[in-house]
Amino acid sequence: xxxxxxxxxxxxxxxxxxxxxxxxxxxxxxxxxxxxxxxxxxxxxxxxxxxxxxxxxxxxxxxxxxxxxxxxxxxxxxxxxxxxxxxxxxxxxxxxxxxxxxxxxxxxxxxxxxxxxxxxxxxxxxxxxxxxxxxxxxxxxxxxxxxxxxxxxxxxxxxxxxxxxxxxxxxxxxxxxxxxxxxxxxxxxxxxxxxxxxxxxxxxxxxxxxxxxxxxxxxxxxxxxxxxxxxxxxxxxxxxxxxxxxxxxxxxxxxxxxxxxxxxxxxxxxxxxxxxxxxxxxxxxxxxxxxxxxxxxxxxxxxxxxxxxxxxxxxxxxxxxxxxxxxxxxxxxxxxxxxxxxxxxxxxxxxxxxxxxxxxxxxxxxxxxxxxxxxxxxxxxxxxxxxxxxxxxxxxxxxxxxxxxxxxxxxxxxxxxxxxxxxxxxxxxxxxxxxxxxxxxxxxxxxxxxxxxxxxxxxxxxxxxxxxxxxxxxxxxxxxxxxxxxxxxxxxxxxxxxxxxxxxxxxxxxxxxxxxxxxxxxxxxxxxxxxxxxxxx
Amino acid sequence: xxxxxxxxxxxxxxxxxxxxxxxxxxxxxxxxxxxxxxxxxxxxxxxxxxxxxxxxxxxxxxxxxxxxxxxxxxxxxxxxxxxxxxxxxxxxxxxxxxxxxxxxxxxxxxxxxxxxxxxxxxxxxxxxxxxxxxxxxxxxxxxxxxxxxxxxxxxxxxxxxxxxxxxxxxxxxxxxxxxxxxxxx
Ligand SMILES: Cc1cc2nc3c(=O)[nH]c(=O)nc-3n(C[C@H](O)[C@H](O)[C@H](O)COP(=O)(O)OP(=O)(O)OC[C@H]3O[C@@H](n4cnc5c(N)ncnc54)[C@H](O)[C@@H]3O)c2cc1C
Ligand code: SF4
Numbered sequence: 001x002x003x004x005x006x007x008x009x010x011x012x013x014x015x016x017x018x019x020x021x022x023x024x025x026x027x028x029x030x031x032x033x034x035x036x037x038x039x040x041x042x043x044x045x046x047x048x049x050x051x052x053x054x055x056x057x058x059x060x061x062x063x064x065x066x067x068x069x070x071x072x073x074x075x076x077x078x079x080x081x082x083x084x085x086x087x088x089x090x091x092x093x094x095x096x097x098x099x100x101x102x103x104x105x106x107x108x109x110x111x112x113x114x115x116x117x118x119x120x121x122x123x124x125x126x127x128x129x130x131x132x133x134x135x136x137x138x139x140x141x142x143x144x145x146x147x148x149x150x151x152x153x154x155x156x157x158x159x160x161x162x163x164x165x166x167x168x169x170x171x172x173x174x175x176x177x178x179x180x181x182x183x184x185x186x187x188x189x190x191x192x193x194x195x196x197x198x199x200x201x202x203x204x205x206x207x208x209x210x211x212x213x214x215x216x217x218x219x220x221x222x223x224x225x226x227x228x229x230x231x232x233x234x235x236x237x238x239x240x241x242x243x244x245x246x247x248x249x250x251x252x253x254x255x256x257x258x259x260x261x262x263x264x265x266x267x268x269x270x271x272x273x274x275x276x277x278x279x280x281x282x283x284x285x286x287x288x289x290x291x292x293x294x295x296x297x298x299x300x301x302x303x304x305x306x307x308x309x310x311x312x313x314x315x316x317x318x319x320x321x322x323x324x325x326x327x328x329x330x331x332x333x334x335x336x337x338x339x340x341x342x343x344x345x346x347x348x349x350x351x352x353x354x355x356x357x358x359x360x361x362x363x364x365x366x367x368x369x370x371x372x373x374x375x376x377x378x379x380x381x382x383x384x385x386x387x388x389x390x391x392x393x394x395x396x397x398x399x400x401x402x403x404x405x406x407x408x409x410x411x412x413x414x415x416x417x418x419x420x421x422x423x424x425x426x427x428x429x430x431x432x433x434x435x436x437x438x439x440x441x442x443x444x445x446x447x448x449x450x451x452x453x454x455x456x457x458x459x460x461x462x463x464x465x466x467x468x469x470x471x472x473x474x475x476x477x478x479x480x481x482x483x484x485x486x487x488x489x490x491x492x493x494x495x496x497x498x499x500x501x502x503x504x505x506x507x508x509x510x511x512x513x514x515x516x517x518x519x520x521x522x523x524x525x526x527x528x529x530x531x532x533x534x535x536x537x
Numbered sequence: 538x539x540x541x542x543x544x545x546x547x548x549x550x551x552x553x554x555x556x557x558x559x560x561x562x563x564x565x566x567x568x569x570x571x572x573x574x575x576x577x578x579x580x581x582x583x584x585x586x587x588x589x590x591x592x593x594x595x596x597x598x599x600x601x602x603x604x605x606x607x608x609x610x611x612x613x614x615x616x617x618x619x620x621x622x623x624x625x626x627x628x629x630x631x632x633x634x635x636x637x638x639x640x641x642x643x644x645x646x647x648x649x650x651x652x653x654x655x656x657x658x659x660x661x662x663x664x665x666x667x668x669x670x671x672x673x674x675x676x677x678x679x680x681x682x683x684x685x686x687x688x689x690x691x692x693x694x695x696x697x698x699x700x701x702x703x704x705x706x707x708x709x710x711x712x713x714x715x716x717x718x719x720x721x722x
Contacts, residue, residue, distance in 0.1 A: 047706065077718030080618065080705035091698075098690045099679075194721055203721065239551040254627055318715060351715045355704035356697045361671055366600040369704070371712035398629055441675070464679035464689050 001426030002095050008204050012212055020070060020219035025229035027246035028259040036224075037535065039244055039265040041231040041280065043067075044110015045520035046272030046504030048210025049154075050528040051218035054269075057532035059080040061213070061223035062263060064246055066272075068108035068253055069227040071211070075201030078351035080186065082200035085253075087113050088275075095393065096406040099463035100303060103471040104273060106253075107201075108269040109211030111181040112272065112517060116198050116348065117187040118206055118323045118458045119157040120150045120494035120514035122522070129386060133394055134509045135481050138490045144522060155188040155208045158346055162194055163319025167346045168310065172325050173231055174427040183344075187515070190265030196319045196348050197440045218487040228253055229261055231272065232401075240499050241268050258415035267535060270477070271524075274299055278395040278476035279403030281487075288496045298478050299405055301513035302343075305417045306357060307424035308368070309376045309433035310445070317349030323515075330423055331383060333515060340390070340416030341383040343514065344424065349377055359441045359467055367438070368445070376428060376447040380420030381472070382413050386508030389413075392511075395476050409468070414461035417468075421456045425466070426447060441465045472516050477506040492527035503527050554688045567642055568661045571609070575615040579624040580631065589616050590697075591661040595668050600712055618702030621701055624655045624710050655688060671696075 002493070016022050037059040047063060055061045066385050068085060075082070083091035088104040103476060129134040151157065163186075164172065170201050175182035192206040193324075205212050210484070219225060228249040234241045241353065244263045247256035249476035270277040278296035281289045303465050327344040334341035347353075351372060358365055368375070384390045393407030409417075421438045428436050429449045437445040442461050445451040480486030483495035488507055494500040503524045512519050561580055570586035581589070594601060602608045623634055648722050654675045658666045674692035679683065703709050708715055 078705070080701070083701075084622065089627055089630065090622065090625050092630065097679075098686060098693070121709045155629050193721070195721075197718065212664075252625060254625055319719065351710065352701050352705040355700040355713075359693075361596040361696050361699075362598045362668060362673065365700075366598045369600055400629055401627065402627060423597075462679070464686055 001517045007313040008072070010071050010073045011205070012090040013073060015216055016069075020216070021224035023224070024043065025226055025246070025259070025261060026251040026256070027088055028248045028261070029258045031262070033240045033262040033264070034062060034266045036060045036079070036263060038062075038269060039064060039263045040269040042271035042273060042276060043108050043210060043215055043225070043246070044105060044273055044504065045112050045210065045517050046270065046273075046524045047110060047269070048112065048214040048218075048501045049524040050269055050271060050520050051220070052214035053525060053528040054233055054532050055218040055221035055223040057536050058533055059532065060478075063218065063223060063225045063230050064244070065108050065225065065227050065232045066249065066276075067105070067110075067227065068251070069108045070201065072201075072203055074186065075203040076201050077195070077197040077203060079200060079350055081211045082114065087203060096396070096404050097463055099409070100301060100407060100468040100470055101471060102301070103469070103472060104275065104406065105480040107211075108215060112209035113211050114199055114201055115209075115517060116323045117189055117321070117517045119155075119186045121190050123513050124347075124518040126510065126513050130509055135214065136317060136479065136490055136509065141516050145528075147522035147526045150397060151402060151518050155213060155521060156190045157186050157188045157460055157518065160185060160187045160189075160321065160324050161411070162321065164324045164349065165196070165315035165317060166225055166311075166313070166315040167320075167349060167445060168323070168325040169374055169518070170309075171346050171378060171427060172342065172433040174429075174431035175327050175329070175524040177430040178426060179329055180427070181332070182327040182329070184326060185324050185326055188326070192321065194321050196322055197350075198322060199348050199350070199353070215470065218330060226261065230278050233490065234268065234286070234289065234500070235279065236288065236497070237283070237285050239288055239497065241497060244268060245298070266353060267501065267531070270500070270502045270506075273504055274473040274476045275395055275403050275405055276403055276502055277395065277502055277506045281477070282397050282403075283401055284393065289494070289500075290487075291496055292484055294478065298385065298391065298509065299393040299395055299476040300385045300474045300508070301393065301473040302384060302474075302511050303409060303413060303417065303464055304379050304381050304469040305420055306439040306469070306473070307378050307421060307428060308358070308439060309378075309428035309431075310371050310435040310438045311374045311376050311432060312434055313432075314373050315349070316374045317377060318351070322346065322348035327427075327509045328449070330380075330420070331450070337387050339419065340413055341364065341513065342380040342416055342420045342423075343383070345376055345381065347379050347473065349375065357467065357469070358439060376431070376433065378427060379469075380417070380424060382416045382420070384413055385475070386513070387412055392475055400471060403471075409463060417466060417525040418459070418461050420458060421459070422453060425456065426453045427487070439467045441467070442497050467502060472511070474505045474511050474516055476510045477502045478509040479507040480509060491530050492523070492528070502529060548598055566660050571613050571616065574613050576620065578620050578636075581616065581620045581693060582624070582638070584642045586616050588620060588638070588641050592671075592695065593699055595664055595671060597703055598695055598708065600703065602708070611703070611706070614706055614708070615702045618706065619698055622698060624704060634694065637694060638689065655684070705710060712720060
């Protein structure tokens with residue numbers, strides 16, 4: 001089977017065979033020192049976009065990535081293979097109190113290698129909030145339009161016109177019946193076979209992750225990729241960074257191997273993602289990198305709660321593109337922020353992901369798994385960061401220097417979560433559900449909206465009781481004009497340290513209130529184009 | 538008789554009294570480790586594997602095959618899957634799971650939580666008792682003044698690793714109606 005897969009052309013693997021520069025740091029047996037114009041830490045949405053733009057401008061670029069280089073032939077649509085290899089902490093990263101499970105990519109391609117391809121521009125209402133409430137310059141809809149267009153062209157973001165799988169069509173149907181607005185999602189794919197395994201790496205190079213677009217673009221322009229190397233800390237002299245210290249990882253990738261890599265560059269770009277980027281600044285331990293103690297603050301998650309429904313028909317949500325339909329009804333009707341808004345979407349439903357997302361064990365869990373083919377699942381993503389009470393989390397360092405996130409769900413957001421349980425149950429019953437189960441420790445499975453409504457009204461909205469998830473980590477190095485209130489300026493340049501930029505999801509001053517990938521592509525393109533101009537001249 | 542579980546429910550008893558009581562209580566019987574299918578275990582000790590062999594059927598219940606030999610094989614494979622999964626986790630997470638097992642097999646040198654507080658079964662041969670223990674942890678107060686969130690988090694860890702190990706295994710797919718990844722070629 002896998003021999004044939006090669007016939008589809010694993011052009012990324014071919015590129016490396018033909019001489020793209022790559023060092024797998026786990027193979028090093030001694031320390032190494034390198035020099036370059038720009039070093040980019042991370043190869044995800046931000047890192048990939050920056051790498052191509054800077055390399056094509058004629059700069060010598062080195063990309064340092066903690067995760068492994070894996071290409072389409074390595075993606076076998078198997079959950080037990082993909083999570084340990086391609087996700088941070090094998091997919092088991094959690095907030096400090098263990099109340100929210102965090103999914104982040106850790107591979108060449110970062111989150112874009114394993115994400116679900118949902119592509120939204122930054123909502124106009126979010127851009128407006130940044131301008132009006134946070135004093136950000138250069139981020140109006142008009143100023144951002146060319147960058148969204150760049151992202152849509154470069155990553156082939158297009159309307160997805162294939163009929164939805166039954167998981168998504170239930171959302172459409174339920175919303176339609178209730179008279180609630182819904183829409184179709186654009187995706188960054190070309191030649192997509194509608195398999196539904198975006199979360200374990202696209203086996204046919206249909207998904208336009210940075211792994212198959214901008215990283216190859218940068219490599220063709222002469223960049224060098226170092227995989228399985230964890231950027232540890234910056235060394236500074238007289239207020240500028242003189243070198244970056246990296247640790248090679250073992251071939252398994254979960255711990256450092258002992259070898260060190262030192263990279264000296266003219267400019268340093270942090271693109272290790274929210275959590276990853278703030279962690280490197282914190283580890284560096286230099287006051288000038290974090291003069292106001294803001295690094296790692298205001299980290300947002302779009303906290304997600306989940307509702308399962310048993311339909312009277314097969315749903316088989318493991319197959320067919322995930323997340324192709326959405327509803328913003330509860331975002332649009334709550335823009336006054338009196339209550340938190342939330343976006344509704346439909347995740348992919350492979351069995352391991354599902355079995356671990358449910359609370360409980362024994363007979364009831366087994367019964368739900370038996371009915372799994374008929375299971376329909378909705379998720380609600382809370383719009384955090386737009387209210388004085390919703391201040392997000394704080395990145396901190398654990399005893400071994402690896403990062404964690406302390407995120408306390410505010411009372412305000414908890415009410416949004418309760419409302420979302422009800423909204424999802426209503427849509428599911430309207431779509432024909434026989435039974436609905438809010439995914440909460442103290443909830444069961446219920447046969448009518450009346451019954452479930454009563455239960456939801458009384459469920460304790462408390463951490464480790466409601467099951468919460470996040471695949472969208474944003475913030476931690478917020479951008480702004482005021483150097484006392486932000487870490488980087490509105491060009492992504494560090495306020496204090498002149499040869500440092502942050503180009504990834506950590507620059508957002510609030511959550512995006514939509515899936516963040518396209519926002520990261522666009523802001524990075526804007527920042528990197530500006531940086532390239534400055535550096536080439 | 539004052540059983541561990543009764544004591545567990547009497548939350549008024551202080552942790553110190555319990556530690557004192559515990560020290561004069563006999564140590565638990567750890568079930569023998571099942572056959573390891575030739576896997577070279579990196580993390581799980583024979584005692585861990587013995588305990589998992591008893592926990593797994595209670596956690597997965599009807600999700601496991603009913604035919605005895607198939608069930609036994611499934612349990613062995615799940616334990617191997619656990620070992621592979623834990624071995625790939627960051628060192629700090631591995632240390633936490635080590636601590637969890639030290640609570641389960643009552644190794645006080647490593648564990649901070651006295652066993653009487655945790656309600657770990659007296660012996661691992663009674664399914665009902667294991668189920669009660671799991672439910673005690675599942676429904677424990679995540680903000681407990683004595684044990685913090687440890688029991689709830691420990692429960693979630695045990696259950697999640699077991700579910701992941703089984704439902705990623707093709708042998709479970711018939712039961713949950715999954716035809717597996719599409720065959721492309
Ligand atoms: C399962 C899943 C599904 C998702 N679905 C969608 C979706 O459908 N649509 C959408 O818009 N968004 C989605 N997202 C979110 C989206 O993928 C991320 O927001 C986005 O990739 C973040 O981009 P980034 O550049 O900030 O960081 P990332 O893409 O996370 O890249 C950061 C990279 O840096 C590496 N790194 C971290 N620390 C270090 C270090 N110290 N040294 C070296 N390298 C380091 C990481 O390994 C990683 O590869 C999803 C995420 C997940 C996990
Ligand atoms: S749904 Fe499309 S993009 Fe996703 S894995 Fe399948 S072919 Fe690739």
